Amino acid sequence: MQIIFESRDAGGSHMRDLSIERVRFALRRLTALVPWARVQFSDVNGPRGGVDKRCQVALKTEGAGMVVIASLARDWRTALDRSLTRATRVLTRSMQRSQKPVRGRTAKLALDS
Helix, strand or coil, rough: CCCEEECCCCHHHHHHHHHHHHHHHCCCCHHCCCCEEEEEEEEEEHHCCCCCCCEEEEECCCCCCCEEEEEEEHHHHHHHHHHHHHHHHHHHHHHHHHHCCCCCCHHHHHHHH
């Protein structure tokens, strides 16, 4: 999996190695579905502080297309973890939907035989 890291803030650039490691860990079971990932950090308010650290995770997937998740938090690590949690949940759900057996009329016909 190719992981691209971008930071529009100097404070976020020190998160590069940790971010790549966290993305690989969070998506370890879904690596076959995700050939490409991009992590972007930006500071919304600048030096004023507050809940303004933004992490955007974009995943190019084989079946679900492009999945983009963004989250805001007080610090970079929390924003990254929230984005990755939501991204893995979305990918897992879409994968489960595609693997579910067809229910309804076809299942009823199979039982009647």
